[in-house]
Amino acid sequence: xxxxAANLSMLYPELDFLARFEAAARDGFQAVEYLFPYAYPAxxxxxxxxxxxxxxxxxxxxPGDWDGGERGxxxxxxxxxxxxEGVVTALTYAQxxxxxxxxxxxxxxxxxxxxxxxxxxxVANLRWAAQEAARRGIDVLMEPINTRDIPxxxxxxxxxxxxxxxxxxxxxxKVQMDLYHCQVVEGDVAMKIxxxxxxxxxxxxxxxxxxxxxxxxxxxxxxxxxxxxxxxVSQQCGWSGWVGCEYKPRLGASPDGTSQGLRWFQRWR
Ligand SMILES: O=C(O)C(=O)[C@H](O)CO
Ligand SMILES: [Mg+2]
Numbered sequence: 001x002x003x004x005a006a007n008l009s010m011l012y013p014e015l016d017f018l019a020r021f022e023a024a025a026r027d028g029f030q031a032v033e034y035l036f037p038y039a040y041p042a043x044x045x046x047x048x049x050x051x052x053x054x055x056x057x058x059x060x061x062x063p064g065d066w067d068g069g070e071r072g073x074x075x076x077x078x079x080x081x082x083x084x085e086g087v088v089t090a091l092t093y094a095q096x097x098x099x100x101x102x103x104x105x106x107x108x109x110x111x112x113x114x115x116x117x118x119x120x121x122x123v124a125n126l127r128w129a130a131q132e133a134a135r136r137g138i139d140v141l142m143e144p145i146n147t148r149d150i151p152x153x154x155x156x157x158x159x160x161x162x163x164x165x166x167x168x169x170x171x172x173x174k175v176q177m178d179l180y181h182c183q184v185v186e187g188d189v190a191m192k193i194x195x196x197x198x199x200x201x202x203x204x205x206x207x208x209x210x211x212x213x214x215x216x217x218x219x220x221x222x223x224x225x226x227x228x229x230x231x232x233v234s235q236q237c238g239w240s241g242w243v244g245c246e247y248k249p250r251l252g253a254s255p256d257g258t259s260q261g262l263r264w265f266q267r268w269r
Pocket of ligand 1 (some may be wrong): 103143145174179181206
């Protein structure tokens with residue numbers, strides 16, 4: 001049965017970030033993920049996880065200047081030092097939070113440069129990150145993201161990501177398969193789950209309704225069907241990861257809006 005993690009960067013927007021842990025536990029989640037832990041001491045977050053009997057299953061490495069529009073450093077020539085420092089910071093947090101994986105965002109193709117010019121930097125950075133993470137028993141994830149949400153994002157397709165994972169050949173380097181982005185960019189989602197999950201290269205799923213990025217029971221994708229596909233294929237191949245609920249509640253920040261939108265979760269909790 002798929003196991004679901006609450007994405008605390010998107011869910012519970014009506015609450016302060018630190019109050020979202022308790023809300024997620026109350027709604028029946030046993031795990032959480034979110035973008036960044038760095039605004040808080042790791043020990044404070046670890047204590048919150050423990051108090052609410054939650055596992056941390058994913059967060060992102062520092063992405064560069066997020067407020068300035070950056071979305072990762074991995075593909076950016078000339079930013080290698082900052083990239084490495086960020087990965088070390090992320091791994092330190094991951095150990096303190098007992099989190100088994102970090103997501104390293106690829107970054108935006110800089111104006112005036114071609115995607116093809118950045119592949120070498122991206123591969124070299126990921127190879128380094130995977131080696132560092134392996135020494136601590138942690139997985140490094142790369143996520144294809146659609147360019148409607150993040151114009152200019154370097155990595156967009158599942159096949160691109162899997163090709164790079166195979167090229168690098170590090171067992172702890174995996175793909176974060178966000179089914180929302182997958183549907184927006186390429187479709188044929190169930191077949192891609194069937195193709196890629198048995199390879200052992202999928203480290204994590206994320207979900208959201210398409211196209212508004214609301215609850216999974218809102219929109220053009222039949223997630224009940226996809227959850228059964230994940231369930232069947234996982235049983236066949238022994239996959240036991242998490243599905244991150246990375247969506248914007250359709251009731252927005254109205255009180256209790258996230259919990260009201262969790263009708264779809266009743267049968268999976
Ligand atoms: O945007 C997404 O889908 C993600 O999972 C990233 O981590 C956030 O940019
Ligand atoms: Mg995602």
